[in-house]
Amino acid sequence: MxxxxxxxxxxxxxxxxxxxxxxxxxxxxxxxxxxxxxxxxxxxxxxxxxxxxxxFPTIESKDADKILHCAHKHPLTLRDSKELGDEVRCRACTKSCFAPSFGCTECNFFLHRSYTVEVQEKEIHHPFHPLHALTLSSPLQLSHHETFQCSSCLELDDWFLLRYHCVNCHFELHMDCFKPKVTIPDFKYEHHIHYLSYFDSIFAPIECNIFHEHAQTGFFRFMACAFNIHIYCIRSTPKTIKHERHLHPLTVTKSPFQYEMISAKHANGSNDEFYCDICEERRYKFESVYCCPECKFITEVRCVISELLPSLTILEEQSTEKGTVGSKNEGSSTIEAIIGNLNDQITKSKQERNALKKEVEKHREILKSLEEELEQKKWQVRKL
Incomplete structure (x- = not known):
């Protein structure tokens, strides 16, 4: 006591x-x-x-073999990989718990030790969704096979996974997406109010707000505004570059190329597979790439990002000197900008509603006049 x-x-x-x-x-x-x-x-x-x-000790406690964690209502016990079979999966990443993990056998709930360290908040505030706080979900049973789509990487995954979500909006965030993945700093595009975050790749193509092309790799986004811009669409991005993996210059070009396709006749609907010659991974075939036409050497934008970033850094420094780009604290904040945008939409909707009301009243008057005219004609017919 x-x-x-x-x-x-x-x-x-x-x-x-x-x-x-x-x-x-x-x-x-x-x-x-x-x-x-x-x-x-x-x-x-x-x-x-x-x-x-x-x-109960926390995960930071030395030699803790039983902890209370915000991700689960019951205490979690440290289990060695030998105690767990191949079927036991981590509720954060779906991978088998080969490494030591904390778990609750009663609920079949297990987390890799790394996730118990990284995820320690039941509620977070995240720049991807600044209007509302994000709450850690309560995962469903493993047998529940419905899926959700992560609003960041657009990957479809099972509902039984842990995630941060907004109870007011249809916004879901993977455990791997709520923390930064890359060290590339946020970029200030001259025609947009917010700083944009770099995305190396996602699981579904998105449309660029500038040239309306679709891509899956190498672009900047501000998710709250649904604003996306591909790095090769930025004015300062070089259209021709040199890369250590190839002898000749590489030029940004719209893909796919005819020589890549098995059937040019059915290019849009074909299942042809297209690859990047640097990372040797599959690429989205309708996305612009850097290529050497002479050697038919093709690379995704993300694989030559080191050659493209310096031009963006120079642009940002020049813009700052001219006063076109200030610090992140200057001007309207993210939340204020979004609220202002919503207020504008509300005002516009009210104006449209009032205009429609007036139109309805006008038609009611016309209808009333027609009804009166019809009654007069009926009366005249009866009189005859």
Missing amino acids: IDIPCQINHFFHRSCALVLLTNIPYQCEGCDEASSGLAFRCGKCKFQLDVKCTL
């Missing part, structure tokens, strides 16, 4: 402090067990957590 604090702040309930109370009937929010003994409680939110669950 001496070692138990009278008041704590716990990551299961960050909004309020929890106070130690005695002899109260409750159901623990951590392990779901009912009791009437000691409990930490938030009277305002009616949240209870028993002492046992409250004092």
Whole structure:
């Protein structure tokens, strides 16, 4: 009792402090067990957590073999890979738990140790969706086969996976997508108010807002505005480059090429496979590439990003000197810009609604006049 604090702040309930109370009937929010003994409680939110669950070690604790984690309501026990079969999959990445993992055998819920370290917040604020906070989902059973689409990488995955999502919008974010993947800094495009994040590749083609071409690799995005621009569509991006993997210059060109296609007659609907000569991976066939026509050497934009980035850096520095690009804190903030855009849409909708109301009233007057005219003619017919 001496070692138990009278008041704590716990990551299961960050909004309020929890106070130690005695002899109260409750159901623990951590392990779901009912009791009437000691409990930490938030009277305002009616949240209870028993002492046992409250004092569980966290993942940062040395040699912790049992932890309480925000991703699951029950304590998670450290399991060696030898104890787990090939069928046991991590709820964050779907891969088999060959490495030591924390899990709850009762719910068949397992997480690789790396994800228990990286994911420690039940609720986060993310620049990809600045209007609302994102909440860690409660994964469904493994037998649940419906899918969701990650709003960042556009990959389809099973609902049983952990993810961050917005309860107000249809916005889903993979565990691997909520943290930065690349070290390329955000880019300020001169004709857009927000800084854009670089995406190396995604799982479905998206349309460029400038030239309306579709691509899957090497582009900048600001997801809240649904603004996308391919790196080769930026004015300062060089159209011809030199790369160490090829002797001749490479020029950006629209793909696919006729010599790549098995059947040119059915080019749009064919299942021909197209590859990048640098990474040797499949590429999206309708995306512009850098190529050498003489040698038929073709590479995706993302594979020559090191040759393209310097031109963007120079452009940003020049724009900053001229005052066209300021710091991220200058001007309207992300949220203010989005709210302003929504307010404009609301105002426009109200104006359209008022115009429609006037149009309806006008037609009602015409209809009333026609009905009166019809009644007069009926009366004249009866009189005859």
